[in-house]
Amino acid sequence: MARVKAKILCFVDNGLRQPGDEFEYKGSFNTNLEYLDKKPDVEPEPDVQVDAVAIRRPGRPRKTAAVNENG
Numbered sequence: 001m002a003r004v005k006a007k008i009l010c011f012v013d014n015g016l017r018q019p020g021d022e023f024e025y026k027g028s029f030n031t032n033l034e035y036l037d038k039k040p041d042v043e044p045e046p047d048v049q050v051d052a053v054a055i056r057r058p059g060r061p062r063k064t065a066a067v068n069e070n071g
Helices: none
Strands: 002-006 010-012 015-016 022-025 033-035
Touching: none
Parallel strands: none
Antiparallel strands: 002 022, 002 033, 010 015
């Protein structure tokens, strides 16, 4: 268990923690906590970059080619 200090008002381990509260925390990495004695058990995951081309904006559907029966 790591000894942590709350940076901001947050809800951790079924309790509302005030800024500056120090307590024992066993859990994944939390950005609202300052780790005092050791590193968190789980390191934060890096941000995933999404390819902008793969995302299609919502709106009207694409036009399809109309087939003319006469030629």
